[in-house]
Amino acid sequence: MQLRVPFLGDGVQADQPYPAQLLQRAFEAAGRSVALHPAPFALPQARALLSLGRQEGGLDVLWCLTSARREAAARPVRVPIDKGLVGWRLLLARPELAARLAAVRSLAELKAFRLVHGLDWPDTQVLQDAGLKVTTSGNFDAMFRQLQLGRVDAFPRSIAEIWNEAKRFEAEFVVVPEIALSYPAAVYFFVAPERPDLASTIEQGLQRLIASGEFDRFFLSQHQSYLQLAQLNHRHVLPLHNGRLPPQTPTERPEFWFQPL
Structure with missing residues (x-):
């Protein structure tokens, strides 16, 4: 499958960003092959969301922070890809x-x-x-x-x-x-409303990665150094209420979310 995705950087970095790598792993876990074709330049998130599914200059998959408005405009895959x-x-x-x-x-x-x-x-x-x-x-x-x-x-x-x-x-x-x-927040993969098949494939792959433990292993391989630098257990945390979080957010699934030890 060929997928148009957001701009992935200027080519200086050796690796694709975490969401793009995770997307490829999800397809592999779902038993599907995929080739990612990045946009030539970065778009503001609001414009990128509106471009989902468009034939000319559009995207097939976008990753961004969710909101009720964004979930009304596009189809979310409700698995927080960065564990919140x-x-x-x-x-x-x-x-x-x-x-x-x-x-x-x-x-x-x-x-x-x-x-x-x-x-x-x-x-x-x-x-x-x-x-x-x-x-x-x-x-x-x-x-x-x-x-x-x-x-x-x-x-x-x-x-x-x-x-x-x-x-x-x-x-x-x-x-x-x-x-x-x-504050509770979720970054999801989004696809065009007309692509439930694509959303289903991505969700199936992510769920399989979670069930096998591969999701957490990959998450830590990409974020462990940042978490160590942050030393959250030695910080005073100010919790904020997120009244804008869509009600369908899977907050009842503890395996979806990061929590400091």
Whole structure:
């Protein structure tokens, strides 16, 4: 099977990103062969979602954070491919603010700081619903510029993202120690509504990977180093309520979700 998938990078990295590798493993577990054809450039998630199933310039499979609106527009495969790790957030900040942010122990204290987040990211609403000050932007690079210029104080990033970004901006930003944010969130594979067959194949493969233990082994092989750096057991975790989580989210399946030891 030939599948059109999102942009996978500029070719510098040796390996495909985790979701693309997991998608290939799911097809193998389902007994199907697959060839992934990445888009030539990155699309904003909202546009990528609308492109699912289109013949010209469209995608067959997309991976992104779920929301009720996104699940109404496309067909989700309701297996959180990152075990909900996207909802475990650390703060990227300028060094001169790190100590003040590290001392935060409540949402009330965090409200004294301004955060930056994506304009169309579903979890931006989670931060706003918690009463936090959030500046939004539709341009990813512009968010880092706002942090550089001091227009915002911190950028909440997932455990799987923040370490590479801190290395990229090591002269300007640090990962704030001692605190973390946590809220239930799920990254799914999405397909066009007219492709229940494709969704079924992906779900069957993922379920087989979970049942065999291969899913967890692969997840840890890709994320263990980030989890060790995060040292979540030594951080004060501020839990946030996600009132935007679709009711069909399989929160009752503990094997689907990451939990610190």
